Amino acid sequence: MDPHLLRTFAAVARLGSFSAAADELGYTQSAVSQQIAALEQDVGAPLLRRRPVALTDAGARLLEHTGPILLRLAAARADVARLAGPPPAAVVLGATPLCGLDPARLVAVQRAMPRVAFTLRVGGRSEVATGVATGGLDLGLVDGVAAPSDPLPLPDAGELTTAVLxxxxxxxxxxxxxxxxxxxxxxxxxxxxxxxxxxxxxxxxxxxxxxxxxxxxxxxxxxxxxxxxxxxxxxxxxxxxxxxxxxxxxxxxxxxxxxxxxxxVHRTELIHGSLTAAAAALRNALTT
CATH class of the missing domain: 3.40.190.10 (Periplasmic binding protein-like II)
Incomplete structure (x- = not known):
């Protein structure tokens, strides 16, 4: 199943319009229609009613899978890029508002590595978890409520390392x-x-x-x-x-x-994929 077709399908479903999806994606309306037709031929079922634009039952079911599929693809691309690319001289830490971050630990690592640009971004749980999975963030601090033996619910974005802080x-x-x-x-x-x-x-x-x-x-x-x-x-x-x-x-x-x-319990967890040396130093500072 072509991920480009899935992205187009998700845009049409979200916007409720072929022309609006074309404007957002930079395609012509005809190209969007052709891509939807190709996806429907691939899955063997109509996915969208045209006038007005609405999901069929098959389209609604496919849309449930589309978000996780595209997220996993983005996470895979980011994970490979982290391993294959040169180590960046920057580290981006994402944190949820109630994660209880100790700023002194972040500042201590920044002072010990003055040539590395450290950035702190505060966002919601889904934003931080997805950002780590897709490579926009090097590490993330997420919080939430769970039973003592249960993990925090996170998006299904592939293998991430988790540490309870x-x-x-x-x-x-x-x-x-x-x-x-x-x-x-x-x-x-x-x-x-x-x-x-x-x-x-x-x-x-x-x-x-x-x-x-x-x-x-x-x-x-x-x-x-x-x-x-x-x-x-x-x-x-x-x-x-x-x-x-x-x-x-x-x-x-x-x-x-x-x-x-x-x-x-209200738990704070550190999540990350593969790490550069600078990001690993920050991880060590946050977990000790």
Missing amino acids: AEAPVVVALPVGHPLAGRRSVRLADLADAVWLDAPEVATPPAQLRALARAEGFRGGLVYPGTDTGALLGLVAAGAGLVLLPAAALNPGLRGVPVSEPRL
Whole structure:
């Protein structure tokens, strides 16, 4: 299956238009139509209805596979390039907002290697994990909530090395005046009927809450796709929804109630592929 055809198919499906996909990809509309027709011939099924543009059942199923396939191809290209190319005199570290990065360690490595340009980029979980997989970032610090024995959920982007850097207790963040704010602990399943803030890049999204609690419910409230922790905490304090956070992330406007069941931890992990000498030095500084 030609990845160029898959990219064109994904663009048409996302934009809902052959002409818009052609403009974005730099093709003519006729070329886009020919590529979609070639892909449909390859898979043996119609993928898109033309007027208006909409996915068929077969197209919707293929689209589920397209993102992971293209991500794995980009990750493979980046992994080979890291091994084959000359060592760059630069290291880019990605970090999620709640990863708990100790800036002193990054600064110490930068001072020890003054000829290497070190860059820190703060982004959401998916952005950091995908950036490491595809070569845009040399290393990444990602955080999230998980059972003690489970890994953090990451995009399927090939083989990445993972090291656990820290684990901390998890609390349900509540407004000060919330009826549960005075509780000593709470079972996660008992909060299945509560409204939860849907902030997938900095908090635990509702779908993962259902999986952790093994219970239905966990209705998503306001959707916050950003990464600013100040905005996140402000939304919780204003009553937009509950979130799971490490206790250290709370501000005076919030109360944190520990989760008694299931046992959960907020974990920070370092992820990377093959490393240059400078990137390895930063890895060693972060993991010791």
